[in-house]
Amino acid sequence: MAKLEQLSCAKHFGGTLTKYKFKSGVLGNLDAKFNVFLPSSSAHGKVPVLMYLGGLTCTEDNAAQKGGFMRDAAAEGIAIIFPDTSPRGAGIQGEDDHWDFGTGAGWYVDATHPQWIKHYKMFTHVAQELPEVIEAAGLPVDFSRQSVLGHSMGGHGALVLYLTSLLCGSNTYRSCSAFAPVCAPSVAPWGIKAFNGYLSGGVEEGRDKYDATLLIERVRTPVNILIDYGTADEFKHQLNPDLFIDAARKAGFDETQVQVRGQDGYDHSYYFVATFAPEHVKFHARILKA
Template sequence: MASLETVQSNKSFGGVITKYKFESKALGGLNAQFNVFVPESDGSTKFPVLWYLAGLTCNEDTGPWKGGFLRDAADAGIALIFPDTSPRGAGVQGEDDDWQFGTGAGFYLNATADKWAKNYRMRAHIIEELPAVIQAATSIPLDFTRQSIFGHSMGGLGALTLYLKHRDLFVSCSAFAPISNPTNAPWGHTAFGGYLKGGVDEGKEYDPTELIKTVGGDAGVHILVDYGDADNFYKQKQLLPENLVAAAEKAGFPTSQVTVRAQPGYDHSYYFISTFAPEHIKFHAKFLKA
């Protein structure tokens, strides 16, 4: 098991946010960094876990710096984990050519195309590797029997996908302006066409609109999505939340289980995210602290 190295630690809202790094087997032996926020503790408490997945061009620092999550997480007694958005320094030809693909744009999948398969395995990194590495570092008081997940844009896609694929791991999911139907969106065509041998057809495994059709009207599903109707990417048909709504309704989910809200006048930025961050933390706390 890889050992963690502490990069930086800062007190915040009574708790501590710490950046760690380690050699990641899931990412082909590259160094990986992530942040963990732990609320103030007497040392005997293990905190439920809320994962935050950031979007295109972002990294493990974007959420804690811009999202406004820490205060509400501290108040709710919830720990936060902020992974990176992709491997770094893989040296794959073309990985730095386009902000929508490659470095900073891992799409939270396991690549199957030969060129990318060694390093671009963010699903395995988050679902399998990071929990094991963190739990091996016994000084980090997290309770992985209580987990939820949320994210923004590409990270919202990742959160929804991981939640719907791993219902045994996460009790709730929320997203800010997620790429809701990537097999029908330009970003998804770029990502799946590059990372996956089977292209867009294989990409259905990473498409929330496709995945929710397979779950059925299960009372255990708890999803909240917010997007802004002034979001340029929404207008460019990159997000397609309406398709997720239609698929959820067809699968028999009431809006109490899959809630998708259009927020008038809001865009794609962290001004939007930080506005609704408190509601999302409270949403997850309801299930994590049940």
């Protein structure tokens, strides 16, 4: 099992925010970095955890520094893990040519295209490898009480990880929330580009494995989902929240299970995320600590 190397640590709201790196076998033996916030209550035993997935161009630092999550996580006694958004330094031709594909834009899929398959496996990295490495290192995090949330590309990732776990019967995550997620990537320009690039089967493969709007149609167990998006979001044409809510309602999920809220006048930025971050932390806390 890969060993963690601590890169930094800062006291924060009575707890600690620590950055680590390790050699990721899933990502082709590249260095993988992440931040983890541990509340002070973790000194007395394992605590529930939120897995936060960042958006395009982000690293493990953006939401940790600007998301506004830790005050409420500290009060609720919940850890937060902030992974990176892609492998770094794979040396693949074209990896750094576009801001919405390649470095900083792993899209939380496991690549099947030969050009990308060795390194770009962010789904498995986040869902399996990272929790295994953290548990092996002895950090006081209880992955049996885990939820997932994310922003934009990361909102897409959070929904896909959550719904896939339900479809597989694993129930890895107890709840899911998202800020401005790409809800139907197989019909969004960003998603089409990602699926055609990373997947040998292109959009058709993406539709089957990584489109939340289509995945929720297949779920037959109860769900706990909260989505916020801004009505002034400059990328709203990429998000398609209406398609997701229509699919959820057709699948029989009412507002107690799938809540989608359009927040008047808010955009796509971390100002928007930080405004509603406390509500999202408390949404998950109610479920994680039930």
